[in-house]
Amino acid sequence: MxxxxxxxxxxxxxxxxxxxxxxxxxxxxxxxxxxxxxxxxxxxxxxxxxxxxxxxxxxxxxxxxxxxxxxxxxxxxxxxxRALIAATVGAHPVTRQQEPKLYTLLENLCIARGLAMPRLYIVESPVLNAFATGLNDKQYSVTVTRGLLEALDDAEMEAVLAHELTHIRNGDVxxxxxxxxxxxxxxxxxxxxxxxxxxxxxxxxxxxxxxxxxxxxxxxxxxxxxxxxxxxxxxxxxxxxxxxxALSRSREYLADAGAVELTKNPDAMIAALLKIDGRGELPSAPSSVMEMCIDNPRSGFTDLFATHPSIAARVDRLVQYAGGRLPAPTPAPTTPQGPWDPPSDAGQPGPWGPHPASS
Structure with missing residues (x-):
């Protein structure tokens, strides 16, 4: 259907x-x-x-x-x-006292969306990924990796949490x-x-x-x-x-759109997806768990068998339909010249002969 x-x-x-x-x-x-x-x-x-x-x-x-x-x-x-999935990936629950900023971000989004507050879990792993699980309001949980917490700023993390809450709201989880x-x-x-x-x-x-x-x-x-x-x-x-x-891959597009609707910040969703791209492999997670994640690098033999659209396709949708903008490319670092460095034109001919090199 x-x-x-x-x-x-x-x-x-x-x-x-x-x-x-x-x-x-x-x-x-x-x-x-x-x-x-x-x-x-x-x-x-x-x-x-x-x-x-x-x-x-x-x-x-x-x-x-x-x-x-x-x-x-x-x-x-x-x-x-929830307990079985947490044990499989090595996730542990956290409270407001342990992760106040993350907990507050999730709580504010739940209040704005009118959803019950899910349990919050963290996987102590450097990879970048997140997923939601559960079958009813009493069981729903949102899990993020430690690497995601360290790599994303507050706006980007808020977008990821909003994405997972949209999966809960839509029945995808x-x-x-x-x-x-x-x-x-x-x-x-x-x-x-x-x-x-x-x-x-x-x-x-x-x-x-x-x-x-x-x-x-x-x-x-x-x-x-x-x-x-x-x-x-x-x-x-x-x-x-x-x-x-047979499960519709449109669920990821809808979750991205739901995150933008909730946060009013398509640029943050784009930036978060670009940071996550190619860095979300959880080695201990079975395929059934990776299919719940915000990004699943295990795409199968061809894109036809992938459980998620590509990050590039999702970013393109956000740019076309949500008013998002791609982040500006980071300029290449330049090496400043010190007083001991020879000038860039040292040894080149000038009107009064070659420029002297610094000694």
Missing amino acids: QAFGLYTHIRANRIRSGFLIVGLFLLVYVMVFAGALLAEALTGDAPLDVLLRMALNDLIAAAPWATAGALVWLFIAYHFN RLMVIAGVVAGIVSFVGEFVFRGLTRMSFGAPRRRYSTEGRRGGSGGGAFAAVLIALALVAVAWLLSQVIRF
Whole structure:
């Protein structure tokens, strides 16, 4: 679904979040069915339709357990997503007393926007980046790196904080967290299936079933069943990983625009993006966290698979549509001449002969 404008973007995010939750259970059931089909094919031989029917019976029997496991995963993600992400990147919470200037900047922006004050975290890293996370007003948090604090001035830091608050307001943060949960649980189930297969005894005598599913009779469908099961596992895993590619990259343009609307300072947003460009790689952060950041250097094979527009494209939008201006280039430093330095025209001919060099 394409999103045109702010309110359609927010509504589209809510719809996508619901679809992702439904898709989570569907992908889990596909993975369980694929695992059951592999188990039936590797422990017994029968026509393909018999193996498929037996795997479907296994799925029906295992569906309550698979549903319970997915619900437990969602429960853990819902209540502990902020703590888990903070532990992954090494972030720690800070208070007004510890970071008074940063805390005040964020608080003033929340008051102006009418948002609840999120928790503030800092990652002790020299890289330049920031992100927001959470699923509701009680969980939202904004995380910045120490390098960002040291590199940006107050106006630029205010613009970055406003960018992250706009992601919270627009529902981008909730959607990205849910997408990460979907990818995580499907990857876990897929790994569980493959680990179970590696522990199976492939040298054990294989059972043979008739077309009615009884022992004896001709088989021949095991190889096709294995191929189908492996294809299902691969497709489910790939879908869980590429879900983020379906998430609109317009969210970054809208967050930049929201920051300008809130701060009334497009130049600060441009300056902050230019400083962050190419300096935002968090080595300890998984891809699901980097996709939440203000800049994600992990663009994939081509720009088609990038989760963020390029910094140059975002700056260009701010210049064209928000009245922003590119910062003036810094002049090259010049070396002043001292009284002991020879003049620049030393040794050059003049009307009364060459200029003398300083001794």
